[in-house]
Amino acid sequence: MDREFIARRGDHSALRIWLRLLTCTQLIERRVRSGLREEFGTTLPRFDLMAQLERHPEGLKMNELSRMLMVTGGNVTAIVDQLEKEGLVERVAEPADRRAWLIRLTSTGEKGFTEMARAHEQWVVELFAGLSSRERDELLKLLAKLKQHAVGVTT
Secondary structure, three states, X not given: OOHXXXXXXXXXXXXXXXXXXXXXXXXXXXXXHHHHHHHXXXXXXXXXXXXXXXXXXXXXXXXXXXXXXXXXXHHHHHHHHHHHHOOOEEEEEXXXXXXXXXXXXXXXXXXXXXXXHHHHHHHHHHHOOOOOHXXXXXXXXXXXXXXXXXXXXXX
């Protein structure tokens, strides 16, 4: 049973679409979470944090990571502490602010993340393999249009 199951035939199509999107998102996330856990012994939050650091090789402050990941500073600190113990990230003094630290991937962290990112991409590609290239392009365009409208309505 999934979220889409709660929709009724008479419900507005917008509601049914939203529930279908939510269900698809949950199914994709479930596959990614299980793959990260089974193949790499890690979690999606750890992967997401490492992904942000991979995009910012110069390093990020804890508050920047917290904002980008949309989680509390305490959550980021706990993940960084774990990754640091495993030698995957390091804390480096921030030259412009002696009180601050930059968090960045170590070379071991970079290698490990690259391997996880390749697998992550493959899992997502497999999940979308049921759509043709044209269908994926069309879906991307339609979702971009929905996103643009939703941003306008919610701001």
